[in-house]
Amino acid sequence: MVRRFSVKARFALVFAGLLLAIGALMLVLEFLLVRAALPTQTEPDEPGVPATSSSPPTSSVVLGGPDQGRAAAQVVQHNIAEYRADVLNTLAAQSGIALAASVVLALGLGWVAAHRMLRPVQQVTATARRLGADNLRERIRMPGPRDELTELADTFDGMLDRLAESFDSQRRFVANASHELRTPLATQRTMIEVAMAKIPPGSPARRLCERLLTVNARNEQLIDGLLVLASSDRGLRARTDVRLDEVARQAVAVHRASAAQRGCTLHVELKPCVVRGDRLLLERLVGNLIDNALKYNTEPGSVWIGVGERPSLSVANTGPDVPADAVPGLFEPFRQLAGDRAGPQRGVGLGLSIVASVVRAHDGTIEAVPRAGGGLVVVIDFAGARVPDGESARNSAAADSENA
Structure with missing residues (x-):
């Protein structure tokens, strides 16, 4: 070159x-x-x-x-x-x-x-x-006499104004549509459940109602995922110090029953780690990763969850082989692998998209590679949300004393 x-x-x-x-x-x-x-x-x-x-x-x-x-x-x-x-x-x-x-x-x-x-x-x-999709508010506003360079800066600012307006309009549409769709879905679920209570078990009508409830649940997952995706794409309005290891520990506790039902063993290694961000979004991130690792696994299988001091988060699982060239597409909305990964418990294709969006909102990086022997390894680096070492030690000590 x-x-x-x-x-x-x-x-x-x-x-x-x-x-x-x-x-x-x-x-x-x-x-x-x-x-x-x-x-x-x-x-x-x-x-x-x-x-x-x-x-x-x-x-x-x-x-x-x-x-x-x-x-x-x-x-x-x-x-x-x-x-x-x-x-x-x-x-x-x-x-x-x-x-x-x-x-x-x-x-x-x-x-x-x-x-x-x-x-x-x-x-x-x-x-x-x-600038990024979640940060289009900054402008150049170049001072000085009117010349070619100030004209270039003004043109760039105008382009950013149009892009910001377009992104905001798109996000408002997704959020409003999701909110508006939640009410009829909840009403539909209630009506199906009431009808099922009056239908004897084993009848064709009851089986139809059960399938309708399954479809309704997937639609609710889709709407909820769109809301979280729209929220994380807007960026973080405020940041607080969050114990990432505590978030991961709570997520593991929530998923232990599901892991036992699927015959999966959870291997957990959590080190004290503090990041600055949004706790709710981080909880959704860890939950999506663990849920994805359990959903697309073998029986019996294993899931490894780790939090490092870098700060970093890693989730790996056993499962079907994942083609290396198909890994980048997993983080796009509504993209799923065909075959073994698309079983009866498959999701709506927003789990890893939400994960990637939350990582971007926290100025982090995400990397996924196929695991040797099958499965996927996802590693997230929260270097952009790092808390200075002195503050991190104090926050970790304070949190440990509160938990004690």
Whole structure:
């Protein structure tokens, strides 16, 4: 891969190259003018008298015969030639040094000028990196005179305004639709349960009611998942210190009965860990991961839940083989693997999508890899929600004393 220079480097190189070309042209012209102005050698017109077209004045008088005059003229011409060569050599050397120093200075000045000129662009880039679907409220609002860079910043701000409005409209629609659908689903479930109470067990009508209750329960799960997804996508309005190990311990306690029914063994290793975030969303995150690990497992099977001091959370399970190229799609809404992972207890396809959304809201990262022998390993790094070491130790000690 060919490494390209940055814009600042290219600007500095262009600036120095232009100065080098202009400086070289001026030095060549200066050299030619100085060379033309220096005295030149000519043949003597009379014996004993050195004749030059332009020679330094001398007060010496040549005495003697023609031979002595010719020798004196040769000495003068030799001195003129040396004087001319010394001047031109000195001029060329000093001009070259001055040109080289100017080029180095031009590189430095070009770099500084490019840095100052591109600072607004860097501001736009930094703002764009901080933005996400859950954080579209920040704007550049570049001050200064109206020019191309401020126009670029204003255009970027306008685009963010339109994006924020579009995202908010979409989230409001999902939330409102989910709320509106909850009431008829609850009414439908009540009516089915009342009807089932009047139907004798084993009859076809009762079996139909049971299937309708199953469908109704899945629809309620879907609505509830959409609400949580819309809530986590909005970001966190407030952050509090949360003991991640306590959240995981409570989630494990809730799922122990379900694990026993499925013939799965829970292996738990929890270290004290404090993160800053939303406790309800973190509880939903851990619960979804454990529920997913139990739902798509073998019988008998195992689930490993771990919380580290990094802070990090890991959940792994036994189960069917998961193709590596299919793992990224598991975190997209309504995406499920076909085959063994889609059994009678399959969900609605929002569990891992909610997990990914909650992780983003907490400025964390999530990684999933197929487990050797079948199953999936999910590791979440909450580095963005880390509590400083001193505060984390105090919070952990306070929580342990309260629990004691």
